Amino acid sequence: MRNDWSGQTFPHPPGRRPFIGDIRKINPSAPLQSMMERGKDLGPIFEVHVFDQKFVFVTGAELAAELCDESRFEKGLSPALVALREFAGEGLFTAYNDDTNWALAHDLLRPAFTKAAKQSYHPIMLAAAQELFDLWEAKSEPVDVSADMTKLTMETISRTAFSTDFGSFSRTEPHPFIPAMIAALKAGQRKGSLNAMPGASLMAKRIDKRNAHHQAYVDKLLDDIIAERRAADEVDDTDLLGIMLHTPHPETGARLDDINIRHQILTFLVAGHETTSGALSFALYYLSRNPEILAKAQAEVDEILGADVDAEPTFEQVAKFRYLRRVLDEGLRLWPTAPAFARSPRETTVLSSGHTMRPEDWTIVILPMMHRDKSVWGEDADQFDPDRFLPENSRGRQPHTYKPFGTGERSCIGRQFALHEAILVLARMLHRYDIAGDPNYELEIAERLTLMPTGFELALSPRTPEVTAQLEQDAAARG
């Protein structure tokens, strides 16, 4: 985790103190947003010292694009990800590039993310969305968007990947896995950012002790899921868990061991729902704030799904919601819900900024800053405008300037899964309900390695019979 960049220095926030460095400039519960604030006048690359630990951040699109060159750079593990390895081990997200379990799991699990596999998940995604609507229809008050999107995406990943129902829609409190996961993510974030503090190992021990019951709960939950599947009479190798338990590597015959399977389940449960739930919540926030954009989105869903508010999109139809896709893309530009990734060079190299970087050095790309670089996105880069992603507006944009799903070999394996799920849910939701946010709500973002709007509520009203009648008339007029 040493990261001394051969003693090179970078611009840093004013007011650095001996010994503690820049720590006073960082809000421990919102470190990424602190960096966005502190880094905005420091140029495309800057540093922050937390005690003895140097963090180098890249925010400029040109430099970030250079770091995405896979022939020169690869994924690095930031201290936060290293800390998370205690929880998720050599799961895909937290594995080192040369961990043999990474290549093995990557090869085994890729088939679970093909188009054919996604087709089999489609009805499960639809059923989970319907259950959420049933829940909403039983109550009249505004809904807590992030909480409900979390229930939905959690159920979707647990049912599709592990054929396990977490009962999220029938609980008044979230499934105990959720607070346990949040505690682990926050602990990772805290341990990662304070790892050079004097007494850090004592603090880490204290955090671990506080989290021990969460860890024990999660381990038992996941081990029970594995044991139950092993004990089943019939071999089911259609979902992720089945593949991991029953499929050897096609060339080497190697298999994942049970500890690694536990780590992979955990990884997929976390990576597979937090980020998608945040993406849906940000999209809904911006839709509720922009009536014209909302009207266009609703016109698209009405056009494709027709007048029946109970209509469910077919698998093929999901790809046709081009405007909804642009809304999601734009939400993930402004607030990429996995907001940073680290890069290290494969060999010592000199960056276009003139800095020498060795394989033991790493830098963190801050995506919401890179995604707002005015040289790429224009003077209005902070504005929400889905039309930036129209083909004619995207054409000619430099490559590697939009990276919400990471980059290269270690980029997101679940990207298509997430987009399919999010579009399907938005389509059904906007078709079924008119949405209204509280005009006094100001976007507040909770951080736990991921980003998520907090306190954001929407009032949902069923689309009225008049709307439906109008749609029917329009359809008849179109013949």
Ligand code: HEM
């Ligand atoms: C909007 C939703 C999502 C976003 C924004 C997102 C973002 C990302 C990013 C940025 C990375 C790379 C991290 C790095 O370089 O350190 C990543 C990796 C990963 N994501 Fe996603 N993700 C999303 C949804 C999903 C879903 C639905 C799944 C699973 C079904 C998933 C599973 C993974 C896994 C396993 C990795 C590690 C891949 C590897 O290193 O081999 N993600 N994701």
